[in-house]
Each structure stands twice: as structure tokens, then as C-alpha cells.
Amino acid sequence: MSTSTSTSTSTSMSDALCPPLNTTAQLDPTAKLDPTAKLDTKALRAAFAQFATGVTVMTSQTHAPCGMTANAFTSLSMDPPLALVCVAQSAAMHAAVLRARVFGVSVLAADQEGHACYFADRTRPRGAAEFDGIAWHPGPQTGVPLLAGALARLECRLTDVHRGGDHSIFVGEVVGFTHGAPTAAEALIFHRGGFHRLPTRRPA
Template sequence: MLENHRRALRGVLGSFATGITVLTAGRELPRGMTANSFTSVSLDPPLVLVCVLRTAALHDLVLDEKAFAVSVLAAGQEPIARRFADRARPRGAREFEAVDTEPGRRTGAPILSGALAWLECGLEAVYDGGDHSILLGAVLDAGRGPDTDALLFYGGAFHRLAPSTV
């Protein structure tokens, strides 16, 4: 696809508002990344999917560990979303510096403190998605955080919900 077509497609896809998550994996040397390609698949059995760029540092770690966690970000967590989207962020042990987390009970993957909700998943299947892998996760554990607004992504920028006028 030509670059100008990619830009146009990115603009079209940016017309769909999404929530923002940080995906994490790893007990010993965890990794994380910001993602908005997260969705529920099934309640019975409980399944979710996430799409991860094949060249992302998190990608192979999830495949090796066969587990990952999803933290759904709250409106006040935009700095965390930006941090884990920054390709120049510190790597290794410093990647989670100044970010409060707790290890997941089932996977050991970091769960972000203050997240609106979180899920721990076992890797159920991996599907080809072009330059991404589509990761199907079986939900092992899940919970909710503070009762607050969600962080949203729309039109290439972060937003929060506005009160309904209807």
C-alpha cells in the first residue's frame, strides 16, 4: 500500500473511538505496550483478543510466556498510555520505573495500579494479522479498579467521555 493510502486509511480508522489499554507480559523482565486493539470475544468461555505488532518487544515474550495481562486505562492515565507508546522509552528493568504495578496472581504479568479494569489471560491461539499477530486470550482472572471515566482514543488524540446531553 502506498504511503498516502496508509495515511488515508489511518485517518479512516481513527474515526472509530476506542478505549486504551496497556498490555504486559513477563514475570522476571516484564514488557509493556499501549494498545487500542482489544476486544471481548466470548463470555462462555471467557475470551478476549489483542493485536500486537510482530516486531514489538512484547510480541515474542507473550508467545514464550503463553500469558499476558491487559490494564484498561482510566481517564487520568494518559501519561502512562504515552509512556508505553513511546518507542524511545527505557527498556529492561527501567521500563516500569515510576509506574505503580502489582504482579498478576495468575500470570505474574504487571497490572497497572489505578487501571479502570484488568484481565489476566492465558494465550489460547495466535492468528496471522498481516504485520500484527492476533492473540486470543482465555481470561484467567479479571477485576475492576476505581469507578471513573475511561481514557479514549479518537482522531489521533486522547479523550475522555463527556456527559450525555440526551
């Protein structure tokens, strides 16, 4: 899975119920920065992995439906409504989105860990067989596959592509979406290389 981080602009953090600040945290006195040291990519990957993200399945549709597990997804703007996903340039999804100019994002629930593993498995079937046994329906606006049981489903039309190292940042205008009730299901979380459940927070 991608290790890019994500944030959300759709809900103000100032609106959330926040606990008091932790004022006892201290800097690690043993930590030293060496500007001449070569970047340790393994350690960097571990650092990126400290950031917990949601998990999505990104989809597109050309001659056949295609899907890919992605956690480098974020909302970007409300006016206009934009979202972005970061995709490796070597991924089949990269070429598919450039051809189709549309993509879908299904935000996975905690009981859909199997979907996350399946769409991250490079040995999975491709072409029409890729979605055999997967409950999905075509999005009414774009025709992209949207997964049944997902917490939210977005349809996007590609508006911009930005190069970011070995990935591309696909920016899409949201042209359709659905979501369940806020307390309908727990969210699937990816953190430190593993999947976790995020319990639903009940209103006070």
C-alpha cells in the same frame, strides 16, 4: 498506536438506553468509488482513526516485565471467557507473549493518559527499568504486571495466535480480573489520533 478496531461482546447493545434513529443522514453525492485506484494508506489510516476506542496497556513477563500501549483490544467470548489483542510482529511484546504464553490488559482511566504515552514511547527504558516509577502489582494468576488505578485489569493465558498481515491476533482465556465501580472514574478514549475523556454515564 495500533489502528485496528474493537467491539465488545460482554454487554448487549440492546440493553443500552438508545436515542431515536437519525433518519436525516444522507450519502455524500460527491463520493465516488474507483475500483482501479491504488489504496491510499494515509487516507485509510485516517478512516480507521474515526473509530473511537478505549486505551489499554498490555503487559507480559519473561525475564523482566514489559508493557505496550494497545487500543486494538476487544472482548471475544463469555463462554469460554476470551479476549484478544492485536500486536505488531515487530514489537518486543510480540516475542514476549509467545515466550511467556500469558499477558495482562489494564484498561486505562482518563487520568492515565501519561501511562498511555509512556508505554507508546519507543525511547522508554526496557528491561527491569521499564516499570520504574509505575505503580503496579503482579497478577495473582499469572504474575503479569497489572497497573494500579486502571478501570479494569485482566489476566489471560494465550490460547491461539492468528496472523493478520503485519500483526498477530493474540487470543487469551481470561483467568483473572478486577474492576472498579461503574461510576468510579472516566475512561480514556483514543480518537482521530488524540486522547479524550469519556464522562461516566450516571444511571437514570
